[in-house]
Amino acid sequence: MSRKKMSLSIAAMTSAVFLFVAATFAWLTLSDIVHLGETTIELEDIDATAVLEVSTDGLTYVSASAIAIENAVPGDIFYYRIVITNTGAKPIDTQVAFIGFSNAVADVLGDDTNYQAGRSLASVLLYSMTNTANMTTITDQPIATLIGGPVNGSALFFGAENLDIAVGTSETVNFTLEVATTSGNDYQNLKLTIDTISIQSVGN
16 A cells, blocks of 8 residues: 555544644644554654635735625625645645534624525535646536535535645635625625635645
8 A cells, every 4th residue: 555545544544633724734743653453654744834815806815814704795706815835844635625604694783584594605605716736726616516514514615625735835725705696685694604624634
């Protein structure tokens, strides 16, 4: 079994590690030697950092600590990017996923009819993505069609997959969330928060 496949197996056996926005993370920070029955495997630590940024125009970005859509109208576009830097000594293969959606009323003093009816902005948000690692593109896909959960009781959709990041370099996942122009009054005064960004890496 190749080192990459074994790393994947070990990652699957250990508990999942989730990145909360703007945190620093290290993957497979285990002892240098792992014994599995009669097989001995030498592991290398995988280290990286990730930063979430937001923009109002897709040109100028500032650091962000959360993804929250509120007080939106049809056609509104929210620009984000995640910059992932490989600070370790080994190339990494990375995937980015979004886990969990929290719904709320945007204005607690406003009309909460839509919220009480169980409606969510997730139903009318369109997801677009590009990345600098493999140039994969997703354009105007309803979030509902990308969900692959449940994970830990929450829905999950992938932001980007198979991002090869060389040692000492950064790759960027650029994505937008757009309120569909066909949205009606059924989605007024709603707020949607994406709870967790999961960034998982294995050594190449």
